[in-house]
Amino acid sequence: MKQVVQNYKSGELAVLDVPVPGCKPGGVLVRSAYSLISTGTELMKVSEAGMSMLGKARSRPDQVAKVMQSVATNGVPATYRKVMGKLDSYTPLGYSLCGVVEQVGAGIDDVKVGDLVACAGNEHALHAELNWVPKNLYAPVPDGLAPRHAAFGTVGSIALQGVRQGEPQLGEVALVIGLGLIGQLVVRLLTASGVRVVGVDPDAERCELAERLGAAACGDPSSAAVEATVAELTDGHGVDQVYLAAGGGSNQPVELAAKLSRDRGRVIDIGKCRLDLPWNAYYEKELDVRFSRSYGPGRYDPEYELEGRDYPIGYVRWTERRNLACFLDLVARGSVDVEPLISHVADFDDAVETYQSLKDGDLKAVAVLFRYPEQAVEAEAPAVAVPPVNVQRSPARAAKAPVRLAFVGAGNYATSMLLPHLAQRDGVELSTVVTTTALSAANAQRKFGFAEATTDLDAVLGDKSIDAVFVVTRHSSHAELTRKALLAGKTVFVEKPLALTEDELTGVLAAVEESGNDRLQVGFNRRFAPLLQEARKRFGTRTGPANLRYLVNAGRLQHGSWYLQQGSEGSRFAGEGGHFIDTASWLLEADPVSVYAVATSGNEDLQVVLRYPDGSTATISYVTTGPSGFPKETLDLVADGKALRLDDFVRASLYSDGSADRKRWVSSRLPKARDKGQNAELAAFIKAVRTGGPMPVPLESLVATTAATLAVQTGLAGGVPVTLARTR
DSSP states (O other): OOOEEEEEOOEEEEEEEEEOOOOOEEEEEEEEEEEEEEHHHHHHHHHHHHHHHHHHHHHOHHHHHHHHHHHHHHHHHHHHHHHHHHHHEEOOOOOOEEEEEEEOOTTTOOTTOEEEEEETTTHHHHHSSSSEEEEGGGGEEEEEEEEEHTTTHHHHHHHHHHHHHHOOOOTTTTEOOOOHHHHHHHHHHHHHOOOEEEESSSSSSHHHHHHHHOSSSETTTOHHHHHHHHHHHHHTTEEOOOOOOOBBSHHHHHHHHHHHHEEEEEEEEEEBOOOOOOOOOHHHHHHHEEETTTSSSSTTTTHTTOOOOOTTTTSSSSSSHHHHHHHHHHHHHTTTTTGGGEEEEEEEGGGHHHHHHHHHTTTOSSEEEEOOOOOOOOOOOOOOOOOOOOOSSOOOOOOOOOEEEEEOSSSSSSIIIIHHHTTTTTTTEEEEOSSSSSSHHHHHHHHOOOEEEOHHHHHHTTTTTTOOOEEESSGGHHHHHHHHHHTTTEEEOOSSOOOOSSHHHHHHHHHHHHHHHOOEOOOOGGOOHHHHHHHHHOOOOOOOOOOOEEEEEEOOOOTOOOOGGHHHOOOHHHHHHHHHHHHHHHHHHHHOOOOEEOOTTOOOOOOEEOTTSSSSSSEEEEEESSOOOSEEEEEEEEETTTTEEETTEEEEEEEEEEOOOEEEESSSSSSOOOSSSHHHHHHHHHHHHHHHHOOSSOOOHHHHHHHHHHHHHHHEEEEEEOOOOOOO
C-alpha cells in the first residue's frame, strides 16, 4: 500500500510503498476514502523539516534538552547514533480521515465490514491507503453524511474541545484570534451555540470566509475596527472568551486577548502560539487562562486510546470518541457546514506536489483533502500454521552460506544498538523485518537493507529459509513471541526481559520442552563488554567468597514513557534488572540461590541482595532519584585481597595486595564510547547460529537470571528473602 511520509533530517516528502498493517484485536482496518491535511500542524512539521540542523534545534529546545541529557548518560557517540537514527527516518503525516472498514479485529462489535467511519490520531489516521485504528479513535459516520465532510472529524473535535474549555453561554461574545482551519471551525461552533463572534486574522480572505460562516465582524489584528466592534457588542466591557487559534512566534495574540477581554474573562489556547503573558494586563483583569488538549479527555492516555478503556460518562461526559461522534452529528444535521472550508481536493498520488504547493504559497487554502482511489482489498496472505519442530541442535551451515535473520520489532534499541552492527557484518543477511506499524518496517528496510518488510509474523515464522529471529518489541510481548519462534524451530535472540511473570517463563520453558529447541539467547550484553572481560581476566581465579556492589543510577523517566505502563509492561526493574543480575552472576561464576529486596517508600529505588552457593553476595542498588551527571553504572568486586572497580564501562581499575609488592592496574586507554558489549554479543550469537555450536549463554543461566529478577517483586511484596530453585 502507499503512505505519505517525510524525512525530518532531509525534509524529503514521498509517497512510499509500505506493508499493509495487520488488523489487531481491539480495532479495525480502515481503507481511506478522504483524509484531511491540517494546514497548520502539518505544514509546521513540513517547514521544520526543511530547516538546517541549527534551525531544527532552535525550533525544538525541549528536544535539545533531551539530547543533552542523553549525552551526559550515554556519551556522545551513542547519543549521536540514536538522534541521527530518529532524524533520518521516514515519519508519517496526517491525523484526520474517513474510510471504509475492511477488517474487524477481535473484541469489536460496534461496526462491521463495509461501514463508513471517521478516524483520529497521528499514529492511526494517517495519509495512507490503509490504517489500523483502535476502538476509541474511530466513530461511525451518520447516514447521509458525505465521506469528504466526515474526514473533518478529528480537526472538528479539536475545535469542539476548545469551545468546551471556553464554557460559552447563550448571548455571550467571543473573540477568535487566528482564522485558519481550526479558527474557522471554532467560529462556526460558537455561532451555532448562540454566541456572537468577532474574528481576527491578517488574511482578508479568511476574515471574509469567517463572516460568511456567521462571525459578526472580522479584521486585521491591528485594525481599529475590531476594537470598535468588540466595544459595540459588549457595551465596552470586553469579550467573555478569547480563543487563541493562531500559530507563530509573535506575542501579539496574547496581548490582544488581554486588551479585548472583559474583567475575569477566559482565554483558551488551542493553537501553538507564543505565550509570554503580560503580567499586569492579565493580573489586573484576573483573566482565566486555559489550555485545550487536542481532541478531548483520553488524548495521550494509552489505556484509553490503545487498550479501549472508556471513561464512565457520568464522570467524563465528553471524551475523544464522544467529541468525534458529536462533531459528525453536528455536520450531519447541518449545524456546522464544512463545505465552504474546502479549498482544494487532490488525488492521493499527487500528495507530494500538493504539500510543496502549500509550502511555497502557490496553493492558498484553508482545508485540503486527499481523495483515494477506489480499489478492491489487497489479498491477505493466508495464515501459516506453525507446527512444533523437534530441534536439539541446529546443523552446521555451509561455510559460505549467509546467516539469514528476521527482526520482529524495529524500535529505538533495535535500530541504534543492534542493526548497525549486524548490517556491517559479513556473512549475515537481513532477510525480513516485521512490525505492527507499516512505516517502522519500511524505515528499517530502507536504512539497513532488509530484503522484505511486512506486518505478517506468521509468514516469517513459517519461512524455512530464516535461520534466526530477533524479538525486539515491547516487554509484554517478549515471552509469547519467543515461545512461538521456538515452536517454529527458530534460533531466537530476545531482548531483555525474557518474561514478566512466572507463568510467562513457564510458557517459554514448555515451548523448549515441547519442540526440543533450546536455541535461545537473551540480550544480557554487559558480560560481553570488552572492558569488563579484560577486567575479569586480570582479576584472575577467585578462591574465597566475594562481595559485589553494583550501583545503577537509572534516572527519572520522561513523562509518557511506556516504562510507566506497569499494568501491561511490568515494573521498571522487571524490564531491565536482568542486565545487572546477569552481570553479577557472570562475575561470580554462579547463579543466585536467594533474593532479598527492599524499596524506599513512594518510588522505585531498590536494594536487591543476591546470595550465591559459595557464600558470595551481590548488592544491586537501583536508584531513580540520583543526579543526571553521575555515571549510570558503577561496580565494585572485592575478594581474596583484590578489588575490581568498573566506572560506567569507560574505565576499569584493579587493586591487589601481594606479599612482595602492591600492584594497581588501570585501563590503558579510554574507549571511544561506552561499549556495553552489544557487538561482541551479536558476534557470539551469529557464530552459534552459523556453526550450530552451543549458545553464548547456557539456557539454565538465562532462566536463573530471569527467575531472580521476577523474585525481586515477590520479595518486595512479602518482605522476606525468596529462595530460588537450583537450575544447575
